[in-house]
Amino acid sequence: MTLRARTLLGPGPSNPYPEAQAALGLPLLGHLDPLFLQVLDETSERLRQVFGTANRRTLPLSATGSAGMEAAFVNTVGPGDVVVVAVNGLFGQRMVEVASRCGAEVVAVEHEWGQPVDASRVLQAHPAPKLIAAVHAETSTGVLSDLGPLAAGKGDALLLADCVTSLGGVPVRLDEWGVDLAYSGSQKCLGVPPGLAPFTINDRAWERRIDKPQSWYLDLGLLGGYAGEAAGSGRTYHHTAPTGMVVALHAGLGRILDEGLDAVHARHAEAGRMLHAGLAELGLELFAAEGSRLPELTTVKVPDGVDSATVRAELLDRYDLEIGAGAGAYAASVWRIGLMGPNAAPGKVALVLAALKDVLGR
Amino acid sequence: MTLRARTLLGPGPSNPYPEAQAALGLPLLGHLDPLFLQVLDETSERLRQVFGTANRRTLPLSATGSAGMEAAFVNTVGPGDVVVVAVNGLFGQRMVEVASRCGAEVVAVEHEWGQPVDASRVLQAHPAPKLIAAVHAETSTGVLSDLGPLAAGKGDALLLADCVTSLGGVPVRLDEWGVDLAYSGSQKCLGVPPGLAPFTINDRAWERRIDKPQSWYLDLGLLGGYAGEAAGSGRTYHHTAPTGMVVALHAGLGRILDEGLDAVHARHAEAGRMLHAGLAELGLELFAAEGSRLPELTTVKVPDGVDSATVRAELLDRYDLEIGAGAGAYAASVWRIGLMGPNAAPGKVALVLAALKDVLGR
Structure with a gap:
């Protein structure tokens, strides 16, 4: 193994x-x-x-x-x-x-x-x-x-x-x-x-x-x-x-x-905000309705002409980084990015943004 | 904790x-x-x-x-x-x-x-x-x-x-x-x-x-x-x-x-035999019918006049050793001793026999 x-x-x-x-x-x-x-x-x-x-x-x-x-x-x-x-x-x-x-x-x-x-x-x-x-x-x-x-x-x-x-x-x-x-x-x-x-x-x-x-x-x-x-x-x-x-x-x-429940929630909120802003900077569009977006789980539309699975495989192979496919009818057209528990942290946001920028060539 | x-x-x-x-x-x-x-x-x-x-x-x-x-x-x-x-x-x-x-x-x-x-x-x-x-x-x-x-x-x-x-x-x-x-x-x-x-x-x-x-x-x-x-x-x-x-x-x-399935089974069988013999030497009586006794889980009758729970608590407190109560109608009158996985080993048999001998005063 x-x-x-x-x-x-x-x-x-x-x-x-x-x-x-x-x-x-x-x-x-x-x-x-x-x-x-x-x-x-x-x-x-x-x-x-x-x-x-x-x-x-x-x-x-x-x-x-x-x-x-x-x-x-x-x-x-x-x-x-x-x-x-x-x-x-x-x-x-x-x-x-x-x-x-x-x-x-x-x-x-x-x-x-x-x-x-x-x-x-x-x-x-x-x-x-x-x-x-x-x-x-x-x-x-x-x-x-x-x-x-x-x-x-x-x-x-x-x-x-x-x-x-x-x-x-x-x-x-x-x-x-x-x-x-x-x-x-x-x-x-x-x-x-x-x-x-x-x-x-x-x-x-x-x-x-x-x-x-x-x-x-x-x-x-x-x-x-x-x-x-x-x-x-x-x-x-x-x-x-x-x-x-x-x-x-x-x-x-x-x-x-x-850590304190309030502090934990604030940490998730802050990580989510950073991620949402960074994805916008990369020109990516969020899927969930504005005002109802979870900080700990972000859905992003896969850009036209990009193969969802290829990108996820490259993130996994090159960066040891797992993000999720979409669910149901959106399996291939949405990515799901989680920032949960210890991963609700600036370093993880920076990693996923840098890796996506690289793999998407943006 | x-x-x-x-x-x-x-x-x-x-x-x-x-x-x-x-x-x-x-x-x-x-x-x-x-x-x-x-x-x-x-x-x-x-x-x-x-x-x-x-x-x-x-x-x-x-x-x-x-x-x-x-x-x-x-x-x-x-x-x-x-x-x-x-x-x-x-x-x-x-x-x-x-x-x-x-x-x-x-x-x-x-x-x-x-x-x-x-x-x-x-x-x-x-x-x-x-x-x-x-x-x-x-x-x-x-x-x-x-x-x-x-x-x-x-x-x-x-x-x-x-x-x-x-x-x-x-x-x-x-x-x-x-x-x-x-x-x-x-x-x-x-x-x-x-x-x-x-x-x-x-x-x-x-x-x-x-x-x-x-x-x-x-x-x-x-x-x-x-x-x-x-x-x-x-x-x-x-x-x-x-x-x-x-x-x-x-x-x-x-x-x-x-280790090999045959060797693993033989190890369990050997540990069970040692335990059964040792319990007999302590004057304890087995519960399961002869010829159908599992090597990995032995049931022993609690001797007359002995309180099952007191003995188990003492084994746990003094020896950090857990054995089980009986089940159903035999909850208080039977003990269950497991020798499973890595615990199917002579050292574990020796430990439980020595601890029982001590706690039961035999």
């Missing part, structure tokens, strides 16, 4: 924070070791802080972010339940698919890709849904949507937010906004390798959950006996937690909270 | 092979990086060798072993399908639960815990099941069951095997026996941290799979576009693979194959 140290500026995974990387080298602990359970409890507490919630049921699920999405739906939605999904990119589409597999009656509110969610259209789509779902930061388009208006107008519905690309990069304040449940992934702005899905659910959603979800692995009622629900008291074995990964998440979150 | 280097001689996770631990320190790769895809393909090939199969659809699933179980059922069993499950421990019981959540009509063939699966009873339980499921090495009881007779008599049914605790510890020869699909976990005899579920499915089972499983995350039809099915050709993004964990699994499997 040839080893290469890549700079990961795609849509994720990002290079991890050094604290998270170092934690993977620590001696492995058992999943019922009191030392590990303490780390797990602290991890839940740290997740509460980055999610902006007091939900006691906050825990890392033992799979990647997409399993977080599946956990959200299988635990709250059953056959015939009405679910309204705001679709403004690939991950909204995925929500429609996952909710459908739970037997839900799904009302998909389609948006043009690159645009933020239009809360009024979403809220008017159905008079009484059980659940409304939206993506906070669409990884496929680099668009940030405002969750506040959805929460304000949700009425009796539950509000579910996909925070995979937002958590740790831009402010997330679930309780202040009124989001009932949310999930994320470890490998983006949290700066931890992929493998865990941070998850949180409030009492309101908990009380209306499905009693026996179709997934045993993601059954929050059973998981609650091991983490979150039972924190500090007796634990029930459910499955073997990926202890090493949880220790890495604990360390990545510790780094973020030590 | 206090750091302790534990010797993990419970039912898993085990301490990883040093190669796997070291691999976690390597620079992280993206999940679509050609270098990573090469590692993924090689990992599938190495898994074929340890599973004893030529199945092209062999891959590590992005979650722990229990998700491997869920993947097996959701992809093969739907409402009304008849499933016969051999239940001789906790993981057989779990199979019943997971199959039930798929809507299957489950015929559970109960065995006394500590006994191996009685193939004739299982085969006579139903005239025409769609699927027969059994646990190869019951982690809850330390019992090995013979899969050959089940395969020989399965008729038109599919045969599913849980190889979580057997893979990498005792011989697994799926194709020779006639097992159609199987799953495992990374954290036991494969000597890799927890977080991945090695999985394999043959063409026979593939052709009868559920078209649209209730789980999107574990949908093998979709996963096949990324790994296994599409190996070497075009890849379709499904979810972000836990790249660091896959690189660690690749390294752990490499270590096992370098």
